[in-house]
Structures are given as C-alpha cells and as structure tokens.
Amino acid sequence: MEPTTGSTTLTREQRDSYLRDLNEESLPALMRSTWTWDDRALRRRLSELLTGLTAVDRLRAGKVECPRPVLDAAEARVLASAGEFVAEVLGPRLLADAGNPFRAQLLPLVRATGELTAEAARAIDTLAVDVTGQVIERDEELSGILPEDTWEAKAFGPKATGLARVAYSAGYTLSRTDYFPAAGLGAQAFTVAGSPTDDSVDLRRCTLAAAEKTGSWDPALVRTRAKATDTGWQLTGEKWFVPGAETAEKIFVVARNIGGPSLYLVDRNAPGVTVERLDSLDDVRPLARIVFESTPAVLIGHEGAGGRIMNRTVDRATTVLAAEQMGIVDRALKCLSKALPSADDSESWRSYTKKLADLEVIRAGATALWYRAVELQSGDDLDAAAAAAAMAHIGCSNAVRQVALRLTAVADDLDAADVTTIVTRARGTDLLLGGPALAHERLLERLGI
Structure with missing residues (x-):
C-alpha cells in the first residue's frame, strides 16, 4: 500500500x-x-x-x-x-x-x-428502491422444517450441512423442536471426544452440562469434581444453564479429575442426580441447574481432554446456532416486509425501506460467515474451522440482534406471538454460550492473537 x-x-x-x-x-x-x-x-x-x-x-x-x-x-x-x-x-x-x-x-x-x-x-x-421485491422475496428452500420423523436423521447425520439445514429450518419456522441440546451439544461433545468407552449412547436423547454458575465455557473454571472408584467414577458438583436437561436420558458432563477436565457420561436417572428447572427467558426451551452428589459416571475419551472437548464443542455448537440465527433473521425480514408503510406516505415508506436495506446488508455478510463455518467444519483444518465458527457466531448474533431490535420498534403492526418468539430466540442464541464479550475474545484466541 x-x-x-x-x-x-x-x-x-x-x-x-x-x-x-x-x-x-x-x-x-x-x-x-x-x-x-x-x-x-x-x-x-x-x-x-x-x-x-x-x-x-x-x-x-x-x-x-x-x-x-x-x-x-x-x-x-x-x-x-x-x-x-x-x-x-x-x-x-x-x-x-x-x-x-x-x-x-x-x-x-x-x-x-x-x-x-x-x-x-x-x-x-x-x-x-426495490428491497422488498428483490431481497426479501428470496428463495426459501431451507425454510420448511423437516418432518418430525425425519429431522433427527439429518441432525445426527455425518455431514455438517444436514444439521445446518435442521437448525436453519427450526429458526425460520420458530419451531418448538428442541434439537440443540442433543444434536448441537451432546452429540458434538461425543464426536469430539473420540474413542468413547460406551458406544451404546442414544445421542437423540442427550445433552451436555459444561458451564457452571458463572456461565463461562472456560475449562479453567470447571469446579465439578470426578473421583475414581473401584467400579468407575463418581461426580460431585453442579452445572448451570443446561438446555434439554428435563427430557434428556443421558447427560454428558465436564468434570475435573487429577488429570484435568474430562468428559463423563451420566444416566439421567442415576443416584445423586437432581435437575432443577430454572426461571428461563424461553419457556419453550428452558435451562436447568443439575446437581451431582457422588453420582456414578463413565469416562468418555481420555482423561484430561475436557478442555479440548469443551473448546471444540463450542466451535461446533456456535456454527449450529449460527444456522438457527440466520433462519430467525430471514423470518424476521419477512415479518418486517409485512409492516411496510403505504407508498402513498413517501417519507415513511422511504425511511422504512432504507432500514430494511440496512438489515439486508448485515444479513448478507452474516450468511457468508455462516456458510464458511459450515464448509470448514466439514474439513480437516481444525484451527481454521475454529476461527470461522467464532466469526460466524459474532456475525450471525449481530444480525439476529439487529432484526430483533427493528421488530420491537414496529411490533404494533406485526403478529405479537411471532415478535415475542423471535426476540426471545434471538437472546437465547446470542447469550447461551457466553454472549458477545466472550465471543470476541474467543475469536482472538482462536486466531492466536
């Protein structure tokens, strides 16, 4: 230059x-x-x-x-x-x-x-000038939620694109299907762990308990303890903000043993497990606190690998959430197009379409970041995939925040239930894994900066 x-x-x-x-x-x-x-x-x-x-x-x-x-x-x-x-x-x-x-x-x-x-x-x-005609009316091939008897096959399939489609569809249709605890978290942790000691887990009915009361996904802050016994392991401690805990049959848990954080598998009905539903923002997808008191557990993967598992799982989970966020964004843009003022009021119409155009620019960049994250997740370059996932989460979270704010501003002209659900889902997908502040530091860490 x-x-x-x-x-x-x-x-x-x-x-x-x-x-x-x-x-x-x-x-x-x-x-x-x-x-x-x-x-x-x-x-x-x-x-x-x-x-x-x-x-x-x-x-x-x-x-x-x-x-x-x-x-x-x-x-x-x-x-x-x-x-x-x-x-x-x-x-x-x-x-x-x-x-x-x-x-x-x-x-x-x-x-x-x-x-x-x-x-x-x-x-x-x-x-x-033509944002509602050429931008909002885009192709919606992914927008139909997959039938209840087939979405699990896509969500737990070998390709990241299958889960991305399920997540986008869930976002666009504001589906009550809670795919994320099992497909976006539990199954991802299980896959990242590798060489599991128990290959009979029904991943369709599981979740991951990693964060504790701080809400952080930093492995260094894991305080739940794992103790070796004559018959296996026992866990003692508590996990917070766990999605899907009430319906899960198996719970993957990150706990610390002498070798460091490690991944364990616990039966939902095992002795010493207490699940407490938290007062959650999204009643459809509530979060829970789980207490473990000398609970029997099975080690998954290798001792001390929990830090790597947590980090890689976050990378995969944020890519999944980015897909749902883009579904929410496209649904919100459709809703916003319905609140378009009459062209007879040229000043209001012009102001409104400029706001839609602004959101469309944000949407395009976020979509590009999401596509890149899905593409790299399917490859072998784990470092590049990790950075791409962090960027996708930042870009897609910003996009979903912006459309939620715009929806709130014109809520009186829209379906109240849709607005409430979109705003709630926007908050949930943005904050579940730590929120914007941690997302930005996570990206710099993934880039080695």
Missing part, C-alpha cells in the same frame, strides 16, 4: 490492497506499535473488524448471491470502519509523523473514511 496525497477518494487498486492486507497479522501489529494492545474496547473493535473483513471477502468471492448494492455497501462500510479503527489506534501519531511505521501506509484510508461512509449510504439508498 503506497501513500498518496490528501485525496479523500480511494482508487480500486487501493481498496483491493487494503481489503487484502488488513488482516489478523497486520492489524494486531498496528496495535502493538502504539501500546494499545491491552485496550479491551479496541480488542473488541479488532474482532469486529476482522469479522467484517472476512465477510466482505466472501461476498466479493461470490459465496453468497446478493444484489450489487449490498456488496458495495458492505465493502464501503468495512473500509470506513477500518479507517476509524486505524485513527483510534494511532491517535496523535496520525496527526503528525512521529516515526510510526504504519502511518504512511494507512493515512489514505483514514482520509477516505468520510467518503466511504457516504458511499455506503448511497448504496443503501439504491438498494432501498
């Missing part, structure tokens, strides 16, 4: 250069050059920026079909965001040359921030 004069417009070559060279290596290096590396707010901005750059890269590669104004708006926005990030990191070093090695390269981007913001707004204006 070569410095230019004081122009506020970037050439196509400069844009391509910035989109290519602003990445998980150059941006952390920029922060380290200014002693801002430990700034938590900037670290979150870094995570958001890396996620946005990846989404735009996928859109530019044609991984998601979208109208040209969507791509134009997404590209201009992420470059403008990058310019603001650079300015905040450089601080006074941007105002005058003090020897920072990044200033000359990045100054043109910062100068162009205002024009890029205006460019994104113009693209949104263009998209708003």
